[in-house]
Amino acid sequence: MGELQLMKGNEAIAEAAIRAGCDAYFGYPITPQSEVLEYLMSEKAYERTGMVVLQAESELAAINMVYGAASTGKRVMTSSSSPGISLKQEGISYMAGAELPCLIVNVVRGGPGLGTIQPSQADYFQSTKGGGHGDYRLLVLAPASVQEMSDFVKLAFDLAFKYRNPALILSDGVIGQMMEKVELFEQQPRATTFDQSWVTTGKTPNRERNIITSLNLDPVLQEQHNHHLQEKYERMKAEVRFERYHCDDAEYLMVAYGSSARICQKAVLLAREKGIRVGLLRPITLYPFPSEPLLELSKQVKGILSVEMSAGQMIEDVRLAVHDTVKVEHYGRYGGVIHSPEEVLDAFMKKIVGG
Amino acid sequence: MGELQLMKGNEAIAEAAIRAGCDAYFGYPITPQSEVLEYLMSEKAYERTGMVVLQAESELAAINMVYGAASTGKRVMTSSSSPGISLKQEGISYMAGAELPCLIVNVVRGGPGLGTIQPSQADYFQSTKGGGHGDYRLLVLAPASVQEMSDFVKLAFDLAFKYRNPALILSDGVIGQMMEKVELFEQQPRATTFDQSWVTTGKTPNRERNIITSLNLDPVLQEQHNHHLQEKYERMKAEVRFERYHCDDAEYLMVAYGSSARICQKAVLLAREKGIRVGLLRPITLYPFPSEPLLELSKQVKGILSVEMSAGQMIEDVRLAVHDTVKVEHYGRYGGVIHSPEEVLDAFMKKIVGG
């Protein structure tokens, strides 16, 4: 068993980045995730592993520093919260277009606009459908515990490099700010070997020059490039991850991710205390979305409640997954308010069981 | 009949802005929409109506200038193309949050990243689901002709003010760059009367101070504000607009908007020449999406082809609208390539009729 620590989710991200051999972090402060940069600085990540840590002048600068470092094959990351992530959309679209691996962490807060600094899950569409321009997809991971905040850093880097695609950890103020027990993985070496064929580290005589670009003035070539991307996104579907919680005998289903899934777990238990056999499907990857397991489960249940801290975004993917063969409703508090297990149960009784 | 002109779509936008009594335009050049600003300058909009026209230092500055002017109740607009629109996402989320009316024009080009400057429709998700953070919606209008580029400027302003919400014209390089006959509406006065109750034009003794903000540190208030927004988005559904083309006797349906709808019109004619009764539903508002008329139509047809110059984005709204009761497929060239009517027909035969 690895080292046990009590940590905030944000700190776990930072510690995991150091241990995963992350080469560089570029970021700009914003609540509720400023601890990531603060931890890297106070823990002297730059001394522990030689990792580059730089406070950028803005989120725009940060994502473009990430773009630069990623162009050279480095394991590089940034983190921010909702408004800051909106500012990064052009850069994210560029990275997707140029097929650069990297890790982006969004510790979501309530929007729109300046909103609140309290937890929210209202950036689902932005993360999974592409808040930037053009047809592209990110690998989106949704941790539901501090342990996963740590583990998914490593996983995200692995997937990002496997597919040469930006990966995004979609967390929120609850997971970012809460402390839990976390088993830290072993320190990994920074200088990992990786595919050097495409990186821009200086053209040596034994190869052609490498170019990182997302530009194709010729639309035919750009279309080919887009086909290549789409084909990759199709392949990425193999990475689907999810967790089934009390699903085997479920007559009803909840679908929830991240902190909302934690709350739903409790709601499931409360329901079962009442003798109602509810299960919970927790998507761990939001893109690719676990549509098939959901479709499977939909055949056994009488109704599905999609529970998000938003006005209802993931519900569209749930409905698309189950082909509207079973009733699907949304429930969620939002704008920074966190629903309680009791509220979820209440909504579930009204919208699914009763209705 | 109004004045007849032969104009580019981008020029029609600019001329319509002048005639609609638009108070201010702030923008930054980008192909394929630079003619909007160029036209306003060469036509001396600032002399014709006193309209403010300013080339901003960036898209970020432009959208925030719009935010400022809109805070005072002015009819104000900006225009850009895909990468520039991505940069505006934070600002757009702010405007939605602060409930500021304004007009944003996106003349879409092929993405992701720098992509091409050729036409595309791959910013559908960004426009309709919210590329910025938080739960918000824009009023999204999709012109399919130069005439509509002109008419929708006025319409967009009217709707934006009616709902105190940003409106977006989602066009593309085809409609922006093509010339057609356009009947220009009459010059309207600039100084329109409008609801002064919320604008920040200086606190006079007879009222409380007005504040434009999207911040609510208290999550409960922020949730209330979000409920208010959601309720407004619900009301906005009354504005649904669409065009039925040869739908009455249709056995099959195409769904397409903007320039793709133009191409599909031709494809419909080609299909009908072959004796296949195809209709076309053209969403004019993309948000609100014409789900109900589509559901109605779905009952009469054997299959639906959603045709977009993208890898398939609107198809999700089509599928959600028809509750997966009828086969729905996507077709579209993308990355800057424009499908031809023949290609659409081909795909239609293979995916819908043949398949």
Place this chain on the structure above:
Amino acid sequence: MDIKDIIKPENLVYKRTPLLTSNTLSYCPGCGHGTTHRVIMEVIEEMGIQADTIGIAPVGCSVLAYDFMDIDMVQAAHGRAPAVATGIKRTWPEKFVFSYQGDGDLAAIGTSETIHCCNRGESIVIIFINNGIYGMTGGQMAPTTLVGMKSSTSPYGRDVAFMGNPLKITELVAQLPGTCFVTRQAVHTPAAVRKTKKAVRMAFENQKANKGLSFIEVVSNCNSGWKMTPVAANKWMEENMFPFYPLGDMKVDGRIVSKELLSLAGVKTE
């Protein structure tokens, strides 16, 4: 003479301006934001321009400025206040428009908007609170953080080689043709407050006369971020901030008046 005989309406010589609302300021005890708010509101009161003034609040501790200033206000996205102000001023040239911004807001994320707004010479007033730190988000390093100064993201002190130099943005904007009046002031003593008020008055008078952009930096403490008492923070500020950010006018009526303008930190002149 009894106190009761003194405390009478006819003897009143100073009271809080009614242009500050009755809301309790959300700032930490001793924070210069409150003082600066008051100074601005006093000038607006004295000039009688409440009905013609629109203020822009930034993102930073003063994000809630609109809760305290009894004028119409617009809350701008982080760093974009100069753009927001431009949008308003261009469409309402006869109004008084000012932005109120922190150092993170104005000199980090908003650098571009600051430089270009000043360079265009928008006829507005910018009030710039330089407290060398990001107050609101819990004390991270700002572009203006001094060399060696500790913050939550420079916990061992700002190291130039690693984190870059502190930025004297006021010296830069003083050199742009669009600015008319550029000065650096403070609000930690009665005399400093009075000078700042004069500067604010001059700035608004400039706007009235349409002379170009007026830019007032106020060097201020962030005692919470610096982890000091307010009194100690002001002392530290005098001893450490003022030598690097010297107080005084840099540009008046479009003319550079500061001899030292060239001697920016680390730049040696020949």
Place this chain on the structure above:
Amino acid sequence: MDIKDIIKPENLVYKRTPLLTSNTLSYCPGCGHGTTHRVIMEVIEEMGIQADTIGIAPVGCSVLAYDFMDIDMVQAAHGRAPAVATGIKRTWPEKFVFSYQGDGDLAAIGTSETIHCCNRGESIVIIFINNGIYGMTGGQMAPTTLVGMKSSTSPYGRDVAFMGNPLKITELVAQLPGTCFVTRQAVHTPAAVRKTKKAVRMAFENQKANKGLSFIEVVSNCNSGWKMTPVAANKWMEENMFPFYPLGDMKVDGRIVSKELLSLAGVKTE
């Protein structure tokens, strides 16, 4: 002597550097982008650092620089090249990193990245092509467009009151402590080209010695955007651009060497 006797390998005194690829430059006839590309590639060839150099292409006419320079290159988002360069240089401090940017890219949308990258003193080289216009998008006004100069978005000439002042960003970055070498050059005559090449060499040598950021502005024609022949454009440039953008070194080895640095347009010194 017959020409054939001269044209022999052993008599070769000048040929296109092999570090330019065989692709035909996409630039308009007479455009300074091509010349500047060549100068940079010659320096890299002469220093033997091809294998250690990474270039950043901007968005602008030189977006395709990577088609012409036979080195590893990264195409950056509009205005963000200095941030991209920072990301690379910080993770590969032993490599040579340079960005190549137009005036729209560097001085409009990218102002913030430019200022902060210079202020941090990243050990990189920035090559800045100032042609007073947005070439690629069809000749719109740039931050550097001269007063009265026509462009597609200032069709009746740049009017300061309406469109703001031209921005001398090079003068600003010269004053930041992070820059080591700041100069303004041109490439319109053989002598100018040779001086530019010396400057580029010095910049890369600075980078080798880790002395800080080197910033080279190249005033260049955009004959298409200016709607002139290349020859006329260069003449116009000498007569109109150079007086406002005077050539020469501003800062060498971290010391300001230009006496006029204070006399920015419109700023009167006392």
Place this chain on the structure above:
Amino acid sequence: MAKMKGAIVVDMERCKGCELCVGSCPTDVIRMAGEVNGKGYHFAYMEYPDNCTGCTNCAVVCPDGVITVYRVKED
């Protein structure tokens, strides 16, 4: 010569106890109370009221603007 006599009124409940007024008073009038107000702050008060000249320094420097100053000419 006419001497100035002053007095200040501190809005106790709004005083945040920052002590900036204390040091700004040229005649050392102000001290911080031992008790705290509803928000938990020790508040400022006139410990030596006789010394007050009504110079307004304290009010001018008070970040929360909670001091009101009165002044009369004492013959």
Place this chain on the structure above:
Amino acid sequence: MAKMKGAIVVDMERCKGCELCVGSCPTDVIRMAGEVNGKGYHFAYMEYPDNCTGCTNCAVVCPDGVITVYRVKED
């Protein structure tokens, strides 16, 4: 004294006819051809080859880098 004799080779097909080389030649060697190349440009050529000193000015200033210069010492 040793005189320099030079010659230039213009890559005709890549010359874009900008004429910058013409003005840069101290000995007025270069002129533009009447014909056009495949891209439709009038290209540069040595009209007065005898004057060429191989000073490289033309090549140095050519934006497209299409001039190669040779030089010999003529005794």
Place this chain on the structure above:
Amino acid sequence: MNEEIIIAGFGGQGVLSMGKILAYSGIMQNMEVSWMPSYGPEMRGGTANVTVILSDERVSSPVLNTYDTAIILNQQSLDKFEDKVKPGGLLLYDSNGITRHPIRKDINIQLVEAATESARMGSTRTFNMIVLGAYLKTKPIVALENVLKGLKKSLPSRHHHLMTLNEEAIKRGMDIVKPFHP
């Protein structure tokens, strides 16, 4: 009536404005029209082409794959568009700079030596008007008077003195156009 035209050549040959005049002429005759250029980064010597549709009915797709008429002004465009003329359609070209002439037998091919002729007329500016004349002679779908009206509308007023020259050029084009048989 539904005429779908592609005009293709170098930038600078007046391809776009010729299309514009045609479109304007159509409007003068109460037709529905559309004009759709290829667009790209402004670089000299690039190719330029424009699709013009004149129709009695509302124009559906402004972007086409095949054309009733192709007006071709350089080799590159000939290579690209010859195949895209509908059987029975028209291909009008200027042979200046053409090294490989059209070969199709199922279409009507017309030749106009507009480059040579405009040089002869002493103004290269007339080039596209000569081509236009040649087209109108072959397919008189718009009346000359409407073309002149369209021309006037599309010319900035400072160029109105060129009207006569342009009219002359159109007529020259009408005169010199001749069939080409591969």
Place this chain on the structure above:
Amino acid sequence: MNEEIIIAGFGGQGVLSMGKILAYSGIMQNMEVSWMPSYGPEMRGGTANVTVILSDERVSSPVLNTYDTAIILNQQSLDKFEDKVKPGGLLLYDSNGITRHPIRKDINIQLVEAATESARMGSTRTFNMIVLGAYLKTKPIVALENVLKGLKKSLPSRHHHLMTLNEEAIKRGMDIVKPFHP
């Protein structure tokens, strides 16, 4: 075992670190734990509260509506949380600054004069440890030795010399806690 605790008071009273020590103590006993603070813009004198859960099973929701135990350190928190203690649950409070005492009869209410006591001990720093002691006395769900281990883990090493003082404070809290009957 599943103990759901809210600790609420002013910023600066050591609310968050008390929660952290409890959580650490749980870990020392191989429990599952979660610690969830309310967070907001850092402003002095604001309220602070933290939800701590100690459980033998995996913790589901870290955010709760009702609690087994409420540890209340100012009036505002009492007003907010008294109602949220589960019937039969525990409410532990310090009466310093309290103007309206708890009124519920269906819960166990304990009083600890920690503020007064810590002043007496001459170090306001011991305040939260006295409260912790009072809690542990009432609900000994974690062993004192594990609390001390947890305390040591959560203290930066430069503060380890304070261990004895803190232990003493915990014990004082155990001694002085007493039931309150409304």
